[in-house]
Amino acid sequence: MKRMTKKNRANFLTYGGVILAYLLIRVYDGTVGLSSMIQGLLVPICAYVTMALALNLVVGVSGELSLGHAGFMSVGAFSGTAAAIALQNAIPLAPLRLAVAMAIGAAFAALAGFLIGIPVLRLNGDYLAIVTLAFGEIIKSVFNNLYVGLDAKGFHFSFLNDTVSSRLGAGGKLLIGGPMGISGIKIISSFTAGIILVLLTLVIIFNLVNSRAGRAIMAARDNRIAAESVGVNVTKYKMMAFVTSAALAGAAGGLYTMSLSTVVANKFDFNTSILILVFVVLGGMGNMWGSILSASFLTLLPELLRKFNLDQYRMLVYAIVLIIVMVVTNSPFLQQLVENVTGRFKKEAPAEAEEGGEGNG
Amino acid sequence: MTFLSYLIQGISLGSIYAIIALGYTMVYGIAKMLNFAHGDVIMVGGYMCFFATSGLRGNFPDGSVAQTVVPGLAGLLLAMAVCTLLGVTIERLAYKPLRQAPSLAVLITAIGVSYFLQNGAQVLWTSNPKVCTSVIGRGAITLGGLSISHVILLTVAMCVVIMVALTWFTGNTRMGKAMRACSEDKAAAQLMGINVDATISMTFAIGSALAAVAGVLFTSAYPTLMPTTGALPGIKAFTAAVFGGIGSIPGAMLGGILLGVIETFAKGYISTQVSDAIVFAVLIIILLVKPAGLLGKRIPEKV
Numbered sequence: 001m002k003r004m005t006k007k008n009r010a011n012f013l014t015y016g017g018v019i020l021a022y023l024l025i026r027v028y029d030g031t032v033g034l035s036s037m038i039q040g041l042l043v044p045i046c047a048y049v050t051m052a053l054a055l056n057l058v059v060g061v062s063g064e065l066s067l068g069h070a071g072f073m074s075v076g077a078f079s080g081t082a083a084a085i086a087l088q089n090a091i092p093l094a095p096l097r098l099a100v101a102m103a104i105g106a107a108f109a110a111l112a113g114f115l116i117g118i119p120v121l122r123l124n125g126d127y128l129a130i131v132t133l134a135f136g137e138i139i140k141s142v143f144n145n146l147y148v149g150l151d152a153k154g155f156h157f158s159f160l161n162d163t164v165s166s167r168l169g170a171g172g173k174l175l176i177g178g179p180m181g182i183s184g185i186k187i188i189s190s191f192t193a194g195i196i197l198v199l200l201t202l203v204i205i206f207n208l209v210n211s212r213a214g215r216a217i218m219a220a221r222d223n224r225i226a227a228e229s230v231g232v233n234v235t236k237y238k239m240m241a242f243v244t245s246a247a248l249a250g251a252a253g254g255l256y257t258m259s260l261s262t263v264v265a266n267k268f269d270f271n272t273s274i275l276i277l278v279f280v281v282l283g284g285m286g287n288m289w290g291s292i293l294s295a296s297f298l299t300l301l302p303e304l305l306r307k308f309n310l311d312q313y314r315m316l317v318y319a320i321v322l323i324i325v326m327v328v329t330n331s332p333f334l335q336q337l338v339e340n341v342t343g344r345f346k347k348e349a350p351a352e353a354e355e356g357g358e359g360n361g
Numbered sequence: 362m363t364f365l366s367y368l369i370q371g372i373s374l375g376s377i378y379a380i381i382a383l384g385y386t387m388v389y390g391i392a393k394m395l396n397f398a399h400g401d402v403i404m405v406g407g408y409m410c411f412f413a414t415s416g417l418r419g420n421f422p423d424g425s426v427a428q429t430v431v432p433g434l435a436g437l438l439l440a441m442a443v444c445t446l447l448g449v450t451i452e453r454l455a456y457k458p459l460r461q462a463p464s465l466a467v468l469i470t471a472i473g474v475s476y477f478l479q480n481g482a483q484v485l486w487t488s489n490p491k492v493c494t495s496v497i498g499r500g501a502i503t504l505g506g507l508s509i510s511h512v513i514l515l516t517v518a519m520c521v522v523i524m525v526a527l528t529w530f531t532g533n534t535r536m537g538k539a540m541r542a543c544s545e546d547k548a549a550a551q552l553m554g555i556n557v558d559a560t561i562s563m564t565f566a567i568g569s570a571l572a573a574v575a576g577v578l579f580t581s582a583y584p585t586l587m588p589t590t591g592a593l594p595g596i597k598a599f600t601a602a603v604f605g606g607i608g609s610i611p612g613a614m615l616g617g618i619l620l621g622v623i624e625t626f627a628k629g630y631i632s633t634q635v636s637d638a639i640v641f642a643v644l645i646i647i648l649l650v651k652p653a654g655l656l657g658k659r660i661p662e663k664v
Binding site for chain 2: 059065119122123126127130131133134135137138141142144145160270274277278281282285312313315316318319320322323326327329330331332
């Protein structure tokens with residue numbers, strides 16, 4: 001019982017931390033004013049935080065390495081954004097249209113997650129990882145060659161060659177233009193919407209993790225055979241985590257692209273998947289607060305380096321920071337040191353062990 | 362005839378993938394890590410060869426045989442030397458401290474090394490594409506109406522030689538046996554008096570030297586060289602290694618060649634734009650039917 005309340009408190013600190021960060025940024029923006037560079041990064045940060053949380057559900061909680069999560073982001077981005085453009089006249093209210101578009105994006109991504117999950121979750125370890133990578137690349141190829149148009153008669157599709165443009169009736173428009181992607185997107189994403197998505201993601205993940213299903217997922221992660229032997233349907237619960245994660249990634253994709261004026265499929269490639277995985281591992285697997293911090297910090301870092309006139313070296317510095325952080329946090333000597341320090345704290349004040357709400361802003 | 366020429370092209374591309382995949386598979390077999398920086402070592406090899414050939418070429422009379430052969434050989438040797446050194450250094454600095462760390466931490470470090478090499482190359486050599494002159498020359502032989510370029514012949518020959526040499530090396534030499542022992546069980550190998558650290562360093566040295574060879578061959582076949590040149594062949598070769606069963610040397614070879622042939626056929630007969638998607642789709646199907654890859658050993662789970 002005590003363990004549960006402790007966990008709940010950590011979760012509430014995470015919610016509180018996100019809301020506090022939002023308020024601080026808003027107040028700062030209102031009084032001092034944020035630079036336009038940071039302002040432009042607010043929505044992408046929310047999208048990446050959501051992506052990192054979603055991937056953490058698969059990698060940290062469910063224990064499966066996915067190297068193709070950008071694919072789900074891409075599905076959500078394309079279907080959501082196309083829906084937003086199609087619904088432009090039907091729903092004039094921008095925030096509502098954004099919400100509907102993101103829900104559509106999430107639904108399509110969930111469907112993709114389910115279809116991909118069927119074969120993928122039969123495998124394990126590195127083989128699962130490589131198959132998710134393969135699916136990510138396939139999704140990218142599909143969107144690079146997909147043409148979707150909309151006119152009074154409904155949707156038109158074609159693959160590989162653009163036959164849609166010629167078939168479109170009067171007033172019709174090309175929604176997805178193959179390698180050209182989607183252009184002419186109305187920017188309707190906002191920082192507030194982004195924070196709401198992050199909070200919603202946290203609610204979904206915390207509730208899932210603290211439920212019977214969540215415990216089953218973690219049991220299957222820790223020992224698949226033991227979990228099966230006590231009657232846990234491992235595939236079902238792994239699928240639950242995978243599909244939830246895909247849906248959240250889809251919503252994040254929708255949020256992200258609707259903050260840009262154009263989007264192409266190549267934006268969501270292997271490198272994007274890896275970037276998000278880096279957020280998750282650096283923040284600590286299974287630790288949601290860590291994902292939030294590392295996704296925000298690592299999205300800001302290259303831009304901050306740009307400011308310090310290190311433009312040419314910024315990605316080099318990024319790489320070095322990444323390697324050093326990984327080597328240092330995994331060095332046995334430092335782990336021992338940390339253990340000694342926290343061990344001392346634990347003896348003096350056992351409640352201090354799970355602090356989460358500090359260091360934001 | 363087009364079928365045959367596609368097949369030959371496919372085998373040639375596949376041989377390059379196979380050489381890269383051999384490096385992946387050896388490192389995976391022993392260090393149990395996916396060395397994501399492997400593709401970028403190829404790129405470094407390509408640049409080394411480019412600098413050696415373009416620097417030396419002017420010293421020889423135009424059109425002579427020596428003008429192709431000497432700079433080509435020098436380029437290959439320089440690339441191999443630099444890449445071997447690079448591979449061992451990377452292992453020492455970035456991977457060795459993580460020997461006991463969880464595999465995902467090592468994976469992220471490897472990704473960091475990959476970013477480092479790509480961006481380092483961009484700072485040093487700019488992102489402007491460099492056009493390589495082939496180390497082998499543009500000649501071709503004609504065989505029953507079918508023209509096969511020297512590049513293709515040399516690539517395939519090189520691949521076969523490397524594969525035979527590696528099989529012999531791991532099967533018959535002291536170091537090779539040590540490698541196999543380490544890949545079975547590191548702790549037991551150490552108890553038998555095998556220097557595990559030295560063996561792992563050696564594996565990285567061999568893997569990186571192979572990457573250098575692949576880099577030279579790759580830039581001979583596809584002459585545009587950029588800091589990101591290595592990334593895609595790296596991913597594909599990794600796929601090839603999994604395809605054939607990761608950890609298995611003949612598997613890497615088979616996987617690489619099959620992948621190359623499928624890719625070339627998909628490009629030739631279906632569409633260039635979706636060839637990668639087709640390659641990956643075939644991979645997924647193979648893994649569903651044979652979850653440990655074509656020649657991989659299926660290790661039963663112990664309770």
